[in-house]
Every structure is written in C-alpha cells, then in structure tokens.
Amino acid sequence: MSAAKKQGENVTDPADGATPRSGAAAPDLTEAEILEMQDSMSGEWGESAPRKAKAFWPSALRLAGTFGDHKLSLGIVLAFGIISTALTVWAPSILGDAMDVIFDGVLTGDGVDFPALGRLLLVVLGMYLVAALFDWLQGRLLNDVVMRIVYRLREKIEAKVNRLPLSYFDTRQRGDLLSRTTNDVDNVQTALQQAFASLVYAVLTIVGITAMMFYLSWQLAVIALVALPISGVVIGIIGSKSQKLFTAQWRNTGRLNGHVEESFTGHDLVTVFDRQDSMLEQFDTRNEELYEASFKAQFYSGMIMPIMQWVTYLGYVGIAVVGGLRIASGQLSLGQVVAFIQYSREFNAPLGEVAGMANMLISGVASAERIFELLDAEEQEADGEITVPDTALDGTPALDGPVAGSALPRRRIERAELTAPTRGRIEFDHVAFSYTADKPLITDLTLVAEPGQTIAIVGPTGAGKTTLVNLIMRFYEIDGGEIRLDGVDIRALDRGAVRSQVGMVLQDAVLFGGTIRENIRYGRLDASDDEVIAAATATFVDRFVHTLPEGYDTVIEDEGANISAGERQLITIARAFLANPALLILDEATSSVDTRTEVLVQEAMAALRTDRTSFVIAHRLSTIRDADVILVMEHGDIVEQGDHDALLEAEGAYHRLYWSQFAGGVDPDAEDAVLAGSAAVTGEVAAVAGEAPDTPDGLAHA
Numbered sequence: 001m002s003a004a005k006k007q008g009e010n011v012t013d014p015a016d017g018a019t020p021r022s023g024a025a026a027p028d029l030t031e032a033e034i035l036e037m038q039d040s041m042s043g044e045w046g047e048s049a050p051r052k053a054k055a056f057w058p059s060a061l062r063l064a065g066t067f068g069d070h071k072l073s074l075g076i077v078l079a080f081g082i083i084s085t086a087l088t089v090w091a092p093s094i095l096g097d098a099m100d101v102i103f104d105g106v107l108t109g110d111g112v113d114f115p116a117l118g119r120l121l122l123v124v125l126g127m128y129l130v131a132a133l134f135d136w137l138q139g140r141l142l143n144d145v146v147m148r149i150v151y152r153l154r155e156k157i158e159a160k161v162n163r164l165p166l167s168y169f170d171t172r173q174r175g176d177l178l179s180r181t182t183n184d185v186d187n188v189q190t191a192l193q194q195a196f197a198s199l200v201y202a203v204l205t206i207v208g209i210t211a212m213m214f215y216l217s218w219q220l221a222v223i224a225l226v227a228l229p230i231s232g233v234v235i236g237i238i239g240s241k242s243q244k245l246f247t248a249q250w251r252n253t254g255r256l257n258g259h260v261e262e263s264f265t266g267h268d269l270v271t272v273f274d275r276q277d278s279m280l281e282q283f284d285t286r287n288e289e290l291y292e293a294s295f296k297a298q299f300y301s302g303m304i305m306p307i308m309q310w311v312t313y314l315g316y317v318g319i320a321v322v323g324g325l326r327i328a329s330g331q332l333s334l335g336q337v338v339a340f341i342q343y344s345r346e347f348n349a350p351l352g353e354v355a356g357m358a359n360m361l362i363s364g365v366a367s368a369e370r371i372f373e374l375l376d377a378e379e380q381e382a383d384g385e386i387t388v389p390d391t392a393l394d395g396t397p398a399l400d401g402p403v404a405g406s407a408l409p410r411r412r413i414e415r416a417e418l419t420a421p422t423r424g425r426i427e428f429d430h431v432a433f434s435y436t437a438d439k440p441l442i443t444d445l446t447l448v449a450e451p452g453q454t455i456a457i458v459g460p461t462g463a464g465k466t467t468l469v470n471l472i473m474r475f476y477e478i479d480g481g482e483i484r485l486d487g488v489d490i491r492a493l494d495r496g497a498v499r500s501q502v503g504m505v506l507q508d509a510v511l512f513g514g515t516i517r518e519n520i521r522y523g524r525l526d527a528s529d530d531e532v533i534a535a536a537t538a539t540f541v542d543r544f545v546h547t548l549p550e551g552y553d554t555v556i557e558d559e560g561a562n563i564s565a566g567e568r569q570l571i572t573i574a575r576a577f578l579a580n581p582a583l584l585i586l587d588e589a590t591s592s593v594d595t596r597t598e599v600l601v602q603e604a605m606a607a608l609r610t611d612r613t614s615f616v617i618a619h620r621l622s623t624i625r626d627a628d629v630i631l632v633m634e635h636g637d638i639v640e641q642g643d644h645d646a647l648l649e650a651e652g653a654y655h656r657l658y659w660s661q662f663a664g665g666v667d668p669d670a671e672d673a674v675l676a677g678s679a680a681v682t683g684e685v686a687a688v689a690g691e692a693p694d695t696p697d698g699l700a701h702a
Ligand SMILES: Nc1ncnc2c1ncn2[C@@H]1O[C@H](COP(=O)(O)OP(=O)(O)OP(=O)(O)O)[C@@H](O)[C@H]1O
Pocket: 170, 435, 436, 441, 459, 460, 461, 462, 463, 464, 465, 466, 467, 468, 507
C-alpha cells in the first residue's frame, strides 16, 4: 500500500487538499508501482493459507477448555472408544486360538473340533459387531458435542462483532475478519470432528496392540517395535522436507487464487490501464511456481510410503524367522504367531493416522487462536459505563486512576435518558477527536445546531466533515469535550437511543441484496406498502422504478450493480425519508444524482426537514445555499460559519470555495436559472422556477 500513499502525495498538492485524488492520480502510476501494489495485495491472499499457531499450547488448552461444559458426553465418548478398540484389538488373538484348534486337529489326527471352532468364530463375530456398534455410537456423540461447541463459538463471535467499536474494523482487513468468522470456524470444526476422533482411536489402538504383542511374546514384540524408530527417522527427515514444500504449495495456491480473483474483480481496471499482458505474465509466473512446488511436494511425500513399507517388510521377515523358530521349539503356537503378524500389520495404520491428524489438529488450533484473538479484542465501553478523562468541564468528582493513554483523572458519566420527544438540538462543546493518537484531527470544535435548523458542512476533501457527523452518531468516542443532544451528553445515553433519533444517508450508498421495496422498508420495518411508496415518490425513486419491469420487486443484484449510482442514492434517501427521524444527516447524499434531480430531492428533503435538525454535507455549493448555518471546515476545524449571504460578504474561505467551483466565470445562479427554466417547461418544478435566485453582489450573469 505504500505505493498508493506515495502516489497520493505526488499528485495532490498538500497545500490544496481539494484536488480530487483518484481522477488525476491514476495515469501517473508507473509500471513498477502497479506491480508493487498488486504484489502487496496478493501477498495478503497468500497469508490466508494454512498456518501455525503463534502460541500452540495455550491456544490448544483454551480450545480444550471449550469442551468443559460437555465433560459427561466426552467421558462417554472416551468409554465407548475404549470398549470399541479393546474389542477390535482382542479379536485377532481369539482368531489365533481358532487357528490353533484347526491346526491341533490336523496335527493330532483326531479331526478338527468343529463345535469349539464354531464357538470361537461366533465370539469373534460378536466382538466385531459390538465394536462397530460402539464405534458408531461414540462417533455420533462426538459429532453432537462438536456441533454444540461450534454453534456456541459462532454465537460468541456474532455477539462479539456487535460489541466491537467501529475503529476495530477500520484498522483491519474485512477479508481477514470474514475468514476468521467463517473459514476458521469451519476449520476448527473439522479438526475437532475428524482429528479428535481419529486421535483417540489411534492412541487407544496403539496402546492396545502393543500390550497384546507383549502379552503374546516380548521377543517378537521387540523385533516389531525396532522398525518404529527407523520409520520415525524416515518420516522425520522426509516429512519435514515435504512439509516445507507443502507450505510453499499452499502459499503459491493462495497467490494464484488471489491473482485470478483480482484479475476478475478488477477486470475493468486492468482493461482501462491495458495491463492484460503484465497480468498474464504474472499469472504464468505464479502458475509455474505452483507447478514446481506441487510437483516437489508430491515427489517427497510420495517417497514416505514405499520406504515405510520396506521397513515394515523387514520387520515381517524378522518376526517370521524368530516366530518360526519358537513354534519349532514349542514356545509359541502357530495361531499365536499368525495373530502376532496380524497385530504388527495393524500397528502401522494408526501411526500414519496420528501423523496425518496432527497436521489437521495444528491447523485447527491455529484457527482457534485467530478466533480467540477476535474474541479477546477490546470492546467498546458498555452503555452508561463510560469513563472519560476529566477535562474539568464540570465538577463531577474524579475516579481513581487515570484513563489508559491519558494522564488526566477519570470521571464516570452517569447514565441518562432522553426526554421524549427529541427536539434535535445538537451542541459540540470544545470537542477534540482523532482517529489515531499521533494525528490530531479535530482539536477544539464548538457549534450549536438549534432544532429545525439546516446545518450545511462544506470544505475540502479530508477536512473532517464525515468525521463530524460520525461523532454525532457516536461511531467513535471523542477524546475531549462533550457532544450534547437536547442538553444530554450523548455518552450518557444508550448508543441505540442516539442512533434511533438520527437518519443518516451515507457517502457511499449501501444496498442489500433484496428488492427495492425491502431496501426502502429497512428504514422502518413496520411501514405499510403505501408509506413505502409515498417515501419513494417524494424522493423520486418512484419515477425510475416504473421503468423497471419488476417495479418495486426488482431484486438489487450485487450491491446494486443493476441500477445506476444516482438511483442507488435515491433509494437510500427514500429509506431515511421513511424512517422520519428527529435528526437527519445527509453526507454527500446526492453527489451522483444529476443536478436537476438533486434540486428536486433537496426540495423533498426540505419538506422532510421542516421540523427536524439536519446536517447536510455537500460539495456542490449551489445546493446548500438555503441552509440556516453553513460551516466551512478545514483540517478538522471550523474556519467560518454563518449563512450564505453573510459568508459571501465576509469574502473568506467560503467566498473562495464558492467561486472556485465556477472558475470558468459561469455564475452558478445563472446555471440554476437555466435549469429551473427547463424544469418549468416540463411543469415539474414550478416552485424552483418561481424562486428568485440571489446573486453575489456586483457580478453579472453569464
Ligand atoms: N477510519 C479512519 N481512520 C483513520 N483516519 C481516518 C478515518 N476516516 C477518516 N480518516 C482521516 O480523517 C480525515 C478526515 O476524514 P473525513 O472522512 O472526515 O473527511 P471528509 O471531510 O468527509 O472528506 P470527503 O469530502 O472526501 O468526504 C482524513 O484525513 C482521513 O484520512
């Protein structure tokens, strides 16, 4: 991202923040910078490949702790597992006995004792059956427990996300957050379900088989176990090598996916800058890297099995030779040796399983750790629990100890309620605020908005206009001073209580996947269809809705790609219109709408605003001339305030700003008059045409 920042500085004259950033910036980007940007973006994708936990054991223990509420179920799972494996492990030995019955019968010439043989076989059959039943039961039970745990985890995450302050989301990538709440939870679930069950089974089987082997013959057991350390060394050496290669494979897969995703989603951008060739080149490089990493990883991991097989066969040879000798000397029966060989064969399966499952478990713990990090993130202070640095605004007694990051003593703000109905008087009292401590933005801002007033906020990009209204919504906590709604410190109120009084139309129009009707009704869920349509009509949504084949039931696709940007804004305005709040905030709400519709919408909004306080942020100054108070902001401070005429007369910042928009010498009023005239012809805005436009003194119309 460093490239992007550098770029911003190159084109935007720091002294003149009003230069539009994106438009002018793009053509100056050098090839290297674009590559660097793409690289840094794809890097983030690469990072989302399987990873290791930062602190494995603490996280693993904490994950194990989540099983705490299910101790009984887990005990039963374990007990069932023990029964099932004990039976499976015991059975080959009884099969050995059966073989001895046959062998003895043939050897002594008395004939095979079929009833005894039948009994033994029946017992073995019964054992396998019961083992299978218990295996199934423990699997079911474990599944149930894991599902419950993951369900709780999801619940906790959802609740947590709702308690996190907005600043948390500012400083993190959405993709990362998204993957923590989805992929990581799935990963934990898989790890718990599969790895846990397999590990229990594998460990029990290994213990059982070892015990049985020593019970049958310790000499043979030693021979069988000697193969283990040899296999261990082989797995250790090749395994760690192939592990590294697999990691490289994952990373390369991530990179390639990131690249493909980027070139699809950013297809327009790539085409605009004619970067298809460089994108293709990058794709080829990444594809090649992935091919090589995958090939090597498969090659090395493919070697493990044959080598282990070979070591195992060596073990067989040893067991067959020594076992044969012991049968000959009468120390072991044939059946026992056959059972032993069976055991040594079964020994390898759970070992391999442990190795495989360990990886899954490690990745599961890493995911759990990421989830725990999210769950541990610092939350916004609960409503009514706010403690703030004592800026000596009033005589509230100080609490013990300073607030973190401030030397000032703290005081607690007592909880308060709004006295309904809200009048909408907003006061900023020496407010200080910054997003990051080392970059002060608003240092000392004081203003009063009387009920029913329209406050327009103007100023260059980055001046802090959006920030100011965000503070009213209490999206962020202020660092100093006080914001009051109807005389009550908003920090003493429930956040919900403040926000329910405010209708906000954001700078970027956010629509949900759903019909237009649903999107408008989001403003007030209990609104009737007629009310929805009335709001839509007032905000000129109704007009374009009729041109759509499905009308209000048109489903908005992909965040509104199937309707235009201006139409999208109109829908969000209709939404606020329907909510009918005491306070209205319009942040560049009509910036994408054509000037004529903008005037019409402004009219409708004016009707809506008559008995409510509204804050209107606008870059097109012609639209806010009628505001009661115009605030001119620069670098987080209000540099001028007053109404249009007074500010023009003062010939200060507003005067400059106003005329800079019409640098070509075109008088905005003249433009408006033409506009109003044409609208009057169609009979739609007679009111606008009738309005006498005021002219900055002494300047002739174009
Ligand atoms: N979430 C954030 N975290 C950190 N800094 C931020 C954040 N949002 C905005 N800023 C910074 O605060 C300053 C004011 O931003 P703000 O969005 O209030 O500007 P604005 O006046 O609304 O500009 P515009 O006209 O472009 O909408 C900018 O310098 C911006 O970089």
